[in-house]
Amino acid sequence: MNDSTTEDNNSKNDLPKGYEFTEVEKRWYAYWQEHNTFAARMEEGRDSFSIVIPPPNITGVLHVGHALNNTLQDILIRYHRMKGDNTLWVPGTDHAGIATQNVVERQLAAENKTRHDLGRDQFIERVWSWRREKGGTIINQLKRLGASCDWDRERFTMDEGLSRAVRTVFVRLYNEGLIYKGDYIVNWCPRCHTALADDEVEHEPTSGKLYYLRYPYADGSGQVVVATTRPETMLGDTAVAVHPDDERYRGLDKVGIRLPLTDRVIPVIFDHHVQREFGTGALKVTPSHDRDDYEIGLRHNLERRKVMDDRGVMNEAAGKYAGLDRFKCRTAIVADLQEQGFLEKIEDYRHAVGKCYRCGTVVEPMTSKQWFVSVRPLADKAVQAVRDGRIRIFPNTWYNSFYAWMDNIRDWCISRQIWWGHRIPAWTCDACGEMVVAEIDPDTCPKCGSGSLTRESDVLDTWFSSALWPFSTLGWPEKTRELEVFYPTSVLI
Structure with missing residues (x-):
């Protein structure tokens, strides 16, 4: 053997000076995929173990929380796969309605266009094009992380099969009376022009002001002081509420309140929701712009007076303030209240302000006609499944949180504009x-045979399709072998 050959062989066998993890991981991951190492088996006589990956948004990138979550899932999947169990880990992504639409609308804005310039069909095609071009980022990152998902089963919440599952569930729940359309108080984003679910609102501690307002009695015999952080909503007040056992206000229900800056007289009502010890013990009631006030309004059959439009601009019901942005209206109203002697005082106030989880705009509670899921019958079944031990929660300290959540759950607004x-x-x-x-x-x-039908323009909350993910990804509503073997799934992390 000559010297040159020896040098060549030595160079091939030399260990690199540093561990080149990128190349090593890439080589082994390719080997695993080539040999279908992650493919699920469905063999008779074996135990089954399955996880459907909580689908990340197609607009997103992995952060350390994803890394932790998916590593825990991967450990469980690899363990059961090595045990010889029928093991399935379904990957996929969520279409992320509001988030994705915002991304594409920002692209259009850079072109001096809006979605309305394109029209609905062309805009949706534009989103699909963006998804084909950019939507695979997070999937590629999961692969780089080494996630041993069955990639041949990758799903997307807007896939044809999943879309069919969404329709089937919607129609069934509607026919069972669990989905309805009606007026209700919702979280409204004036920037995105859509309703938001409670978990799409992020509450941030904010330094604001607490305004104490003098509301005179209708007969001129005195006044009551109410406090609010949103004085612009007083234009929608339809009552003042006090506790029925509060002696300070006994008999006021026969007098009424003259609402400042308006020519309206509103009633005094008695409701146990009012805390006598908080402030003056009197509460301004604005059923169209406050969630608690909405419930009070239902109990007392109060008028709902909406004073803002979907842009957060005061409407004609706001009188001379119509056309003002809600925050500019606040400034104008405070000035007028002070000038006319209705402003008692202003205090600095630290409180949680709800903001849209996507654009950061301050959310406005307001009444709106929306689609809802009647959640209580479903929540009762979920609670029973936990109490029966069919679902277990780890660690045990979270059981009380789960029950509290279920006990206080409200109907779910599922429509998005x-x-x-x-x-x-x-x-x-x-x-x-x-x-x-x-x-x-x-x-x-x-009913009448007419061929003139108008389709609902709203879309469903992203979480509606995500909620079906554990079984829609396995082929439901068809009766598939995957459903038979792997549903219900084993773990949700």
Whole structure:
């Protein structure tokens, strides 16, 4: 052997000076995929173990929380795979309605366009194009992380099969009376022009002001002082509430309150929700712009007076303040209250302010016609499953949190006033007003036979399709072998 050959062999066998983890991981991951190491088996006589990855948003990138979460899932999956169990880890991504639409709308804004310039169909195609180009980032990052998912089963919440599952569930729940459309108080984002679920509102500690306002009695015999952080909403007040056992206000229900800056007289009502010890013990009630006030309004059959539009601009019900942005209106109203002697005092006040989880705009509670899921019957079943031990929660300290959440749960607003997402499968007959909810697009009204039907423009909350993920990804509503073997899934982290 000559010297040159010896040098060549030595150079091939030399260890690199540093561990080149990128190359090593890339080589082994390719080997695993080539040999279908992560593919799920469905063999008779074996135990089954399955996880569906909580689908990350296609707009996102991995952060340390994803790394921890997916590493824990990967440990469990690899352990059960090595045990010889039928093991499945389903990967995929969420279409992330509001977040994705915002990304594409920002692109259009850079071109001096809006989604309305394109129209609904072209805008949705633009979003699909963005998804094809940019939407795979987080999946590639999961692969780089070494996640041993069955990549041949990768799913997307807007896949054809998952879309069918969404329609099927919606229609079934509607037919069972668990989905309805009606007026209700919602979290409204004036920037995104859509309703938000409670978990889409981020509450941030904020330094604000607490305004003490003098509300005179209608007969001129005195006044009551109320406190608010949002004086602009006083234009929508339809009552003042006090505790029924509060002696200070006994008999006021026969007098009434003259609402400052307006020509309206509003009633005094008695309600146990009011805390006598807090402030003056009197509460201004604005059913259209406060969640607690909305419930009080229902109990006392109060008028709902909406004083803002969907942009957060005061509407005609606001009188001379119509056309003002809500925060400019606040400044104007405070000045007028002070000038007319209705402002008692202003205090610095630290409180939590709800903001849109995507754009950071201050959320406005307001009444709106929306679609809802009646959650209580479903929550009761979830609680029973936990009490029966069919679902276990780790660590045990979270059981009380779970029960508290279920006990205080409210109906879920599932409609969103955007274009990207699962469009609600409902149509209104233009001839007779009949509402048609169907899995297959109808041609005619089943009530009057008219062929003139208008499709609901709203889409479903992203979480509606995500909630179906554990079984829709396994082929439901078809009766598949995957559902038989792997559903219900084993763990949710």
